[in-house]
Amino acid sequence: MKLHEYQSKQLFAQYGIPIPRGKVAATAAEAREVATGLGCPVVIKAQVLVGGRGKAGGIRLARTPEEAEAVAAAVLRMTIKGLPVNRVLVDEAANIRDELYLGMTIDRAARRLAMIASSAGGVDIEEVARTTPEKIVKVHIDPFLGLRDYQARDLAWGIGLAREHWGDFTRIARALYEVFMDSDASLAEINPLALVTNDEGRMTEGEGRSSSPLGPPSSALRLLALDGKIVLDDNALFRHPDLAELRDLSDEAPAETEARLHDLSYVKLSGEIGCMVNGAGLAMATMDTVKMFGAEPANFLDIGGGATAERVAVAFRLILSDPNVKAILINIFGGITRCDEVARGILEGMREVKTNVPMIARLVGTNEEEGRALLQQANFITARTLMEAARKAVEAAREYSG
């Protein structure tokens, strides 16, 4: 589950990471109020859960409260990569001298916790890793020791940060580690972690600074978390009911929300062959086989274990909520559950479903003949192999649309 920038930064601030003064707004009028309260110039930032907001024009400067209102109105009308902008963050503008990157993540390849820093901040870190990997430094962290100060200094030294900022950098790194662990995150990043200056008067002056937990800066330059991103581990949300409430449903297709509430794994795709499969690996293999016959899968859907009537009913509802679906391919491996029982479950689950969309079913396992016979009686197209099932589904979809 992803958190918005404003949510991430609020969490950062609770752990003592300095962030710009700012407030989220849902209307242009609210944005103007916030801008008036903060003092201009301000930055208006679209709050959507995708990267590349800046390039899409979703991050803009406003020099007056009037301009803030106009800019916010424009940004709130935007759709970025398919997601509507429902809120903007209005932040005081910062006078940026340098942009760094600091992120806490799970290094899957090493199967360890990692903190990553880079002198190339403000851009996509994966892009930096590809093009200029020498600008990235990484430390692995023992979860029983936690982040040690020397490791934070290793990062600061590694990215060439001036010594006078090492103390603040270490405090920020420690706080980022804590927010990551406490919230069961899989990613917590500050990008950019900017070196800003107070030179230009009220641009960065104000309550935000005096209340900064880092205390008075030792020089004109100080570190400030200008942008933030946190991704939480869905499997750990049971420990964090407060964070679970922050979920933005506009980030999910409605069918994905319903699937989640029923504990099913569903991902909407753009093709025409609906897929209902037990098991994630088999579901992906089924989608891939559909593609081999020149069609595209409409979804990923794992109905889990034994294909019970209740799960099948929800699965049919989810698949048929997509108007692009022109055929449904059901691929079930009846492991411990016998195939005739699986077939009965499918038929019972279908009882409430009214549709002309052709159904193609393949059942494998004990009693598969009996299972197939039951489904044939109910007008299913049946198949013995996955290849045969995928071919028949693609053919049926072409006829259905024709």
Added chain:
Amino acid sequence: MSILVNRDTRLLVQGITGREGQFHTRQMLEYGTNVVGGVTPGKGGEWVAGVPVFDTVKEAVEATGANASIIYVPARFAPDAIYEAADAGLPLIVCITEGIPVLDMIRVRAYLDQRDTRLIGPNCPGLLTPGEAKVGIMPGHIGLPGTVGVVSRSGTLTYEVVYALTLRGIGQSTCVGIGGDPIIGTSFVDVLRMFQEDPLTDQIVLIGEIGGNDEEKAAEFIDRYVTKPVTAFIAGRTAPPGKRMGHAGAIIEGGTGLAADKIAALEAVGVRVADHPEHIPDLVAENLP
């Protein structure tokens, strides 16, 4: 003719009194697995399917001489069950549980890395040495004793492939489900090493999927150390980036974890990669004497 589990396995079931635990204990006993005891805190002294239940793993190991444990415990209690089994000195732990928080698994890995305990899973179907022992939730009837080692990140996709091999009369030495989570106890490389060293495994089937780089690491290892033929299948060529495909670990992130890259890495070291799961038995058959 196997790795990890066989007739000598003396199995403990953690979470034996739960619904899943009871059901699969009966399934494993029916298959002939030597289930010597079960553990559920607070239920010591009870019996499940003729198997004695103990309060703690330590007590159960002392009383039964167990040398392996299978965990059917809900996600929020599963890490504790793993630590308990490791502390009792069990050399092999298989964890079926799905949905364990990833930071819990980071701690589990850091802990186990300093001991001589092997963890299989979590979020896996377990192990099957056909004709000898079934440890986990794989349907027993799909296997046939033989010489093909199977290792996979999936559940039903593994069953599908194993069953297809069996229908062709091609038996398996051991089928290993390593699990679909991002942080797991045993990787492809670990299992490839065991199959390579197992005198009764003649060839290997590897079933991977999108996410992470375990398949790429497997390819490097195969190139250096594996002399037995390897046939592979990678699921998820049509999976979009940034979306979790059912398994917590099946996600393309930041341009890594793509099926195409994994297939290319494996093919580059001479592994034959099947286009679809039903193609695997054909490729395996070509390696038979």
